[in-house]
Amino acid sequence: MARIIFLFILLSNTNILYVFSQFSNPSSYRLSPDATCGGLNGTEHNFYCPNYDCCSKNGFCGGTTAHCGVGCQPDYGVCGIPNDGLTSIETCKTNNTLALSLDDGLRPWTNHALAALNESGIKASFFVNGHNEADFCIYDHAEILQRIYKEGHLIGAHTWSHVQLGSASPDEIDFQLDTLDLAIRRILGVKLRYFRHPFGESVMYPYLRKALIRRGYKYIALWDVDTRDWATDLETARQSFPGLISDLKPHISLMHDRINTTVDSLLPYAIDTAKKLGYEFDTIPGCNGQHNKSDWYQVVGKPEKRDYKTWHCNPSDMNGGVL
Ligand SMILES: [Zn+2]
Known part of the structure; x- marks a missing residue:
């Protein structure tokens, strides 16, 4: 019985750690196949944007102010607009x-x-x-x-x-x-x-x-x-x-x-x-x-x-x- 309980705790902990890492480590997300990303319509599907694109607050990948500015989702792509002369x-x-x-x-x-x-x-x-x-x-x-x-x-x-x-x-x-x-x-x-x-x-x-x-x-x-x-x-x-x-x-x-x-x-x-x-x-x-x-x-x-x-x-x- 003790062994079963121990196993249960181990599985629970593993599961909790796994879920946590899914939401904190972008490397476990999937590359977006269709330019949608992050929390789309209130549903998390964990798609991240291709290299150096931003994920907008509405859940789309791109490089405009609407994507990279206010509401940009930093877990699913880059955010911010550099003031670099371009x-x-x-x-x-x-x-x-x-x-x-x-x-x-x-x-x-x-x-x-x-x-x-x-x-x-x-x-x-x-x-x-x-x-x-x-x-x-x-x-x-x-x-x-x-x-x-x-x-x-x-x-x-x-x-x-x-x-x-x-x-x-x-x-x-x-x-x-x-x-x-x-x-x-x-x-x-x-x-x-x-x-x-x-x-x-x-x-x-x-x-x-x-x-x-x-x-x-x-x-x-x-x-x-x-x-x-x-x-x-x-x-x-x-x-x-x-x-x-x-x-x-x-x-x-x-x-x-x-x-x-x-x-x-x-x-x-x-x-x-x-x-x-x-x-x-x-x-x-x-x-x-x-x-x-x-x-x-x-x-x-x-x-x-x-x-x-x-x-x-x-x-x-x-x-x-x-x-
Ligand atoms: Zn072209």
Whole structure:
């Protein structure tokens, strides 16, 4: 009998210790499979956020003020917004304004996006990669990049091959930033001030923030309207779009010019829908009061002519890149 009681106490204690450690040691939590985290709708499910993302009070992973500021859940991710010289831009400040942003280009059909924007006199924002699919290399589309620049749209960096930065080593981060920066400098003669993280992830990664600051980046461009063109079919994205902006508040919308149906169908439809709702359009810096191009770029030289010996993309650069 004594032995049974002893065993019971041992099990009880073990159980208590185990439960305690589950709630005090994040290493025993599970990585969030779906960007939910912490206490969601009053239910603990112990998902923690991917590297350096914050868990919001409502139980979602991300890197905005709503995720990392008041109510952030420190047991399930990082919390706090450093005052280090990098500023996150999460929406537009100008009333009635929509900032269209297009990611993951360049592609040959990015020219179609420029034509649609020109037709309506719209300035947009492009966050470009260098080599994020085997068939596409930024050096092959240098003229498109120069056209975006000349036509007054914002160009921001989005890494060389669209890796998940939260799990990238410092060396990989340096490579991802430097290889794209070099291409931009050769093609445009500028350094970029705006950066957008692939997947919007790991905005609070300390090494990455320092690496961006060292290279002259000033602004992290996030978004508050996701068309989900990357996740759904074209028709679903089109049907969802009016509801995303029906509150008539200023917004930054996310879509992808690497997807040809986005460029040829969703973008014109979004422009038309937003116009009918009474929206005007601007770039991300423009709708935040930055009309001076020195806030967008630092001029460091002149555009160069292509040197085919050195201006090329290496297929092995895409190791780890994900779209
Ligand atoms: Zn992207």
